[in-house]
Amino acid sequence: MNLTEGIKKVIDAKSVRELLYQVRYAPIGDEMFQGETGEYWMKRLVELRNQDGAAYVQASKSIGWEG
Numbered sequence: 001m002n003l004t005e006g007i008k009k010v011i012d013a014k015s016v017r018e019l020l021y022q023v024r025y026a027p028i029g030d031e032m033f034q035g036e037t038g039e040y041w042m043k044r045l046v047e048l049r050n051q052d053g054a055a056y057v058q059a060s061k062s063i064g065w066e067g
Contacts, residue, residue, distance in 0.1 A: 003036035011041055016048040017059035024063060 001007070011019070019041065026033055033041060049056040 001031045001035050001037040003040050007037055008040060011037075011044050014044075015059075016045065016052070016056055017062065019045045019048065020056070020059050021063050024065070 014022075023033065023041070023045065032038065
């Protein structure tokens with residue numbers, strides 16, 4: 001998927017929990033996680049993780065693996 005300014009704004013507005021949840025439970029091949037958009041999504045998730053590792057761990061625990 002081509003990365004547009006609109007998509008960047010949507011990604012940037014999401015919390016670490018929202019980003020992680022969607023990565024974890026997206027269907028295989030979800031176009032949001034393909035190409036430039038997928039790269040940007042993961043870059044943003046890593047930025048938030050690096051800013052607050054404890055919040056990332058808490059988000060991961062709260063999501064679990066079963067939704």
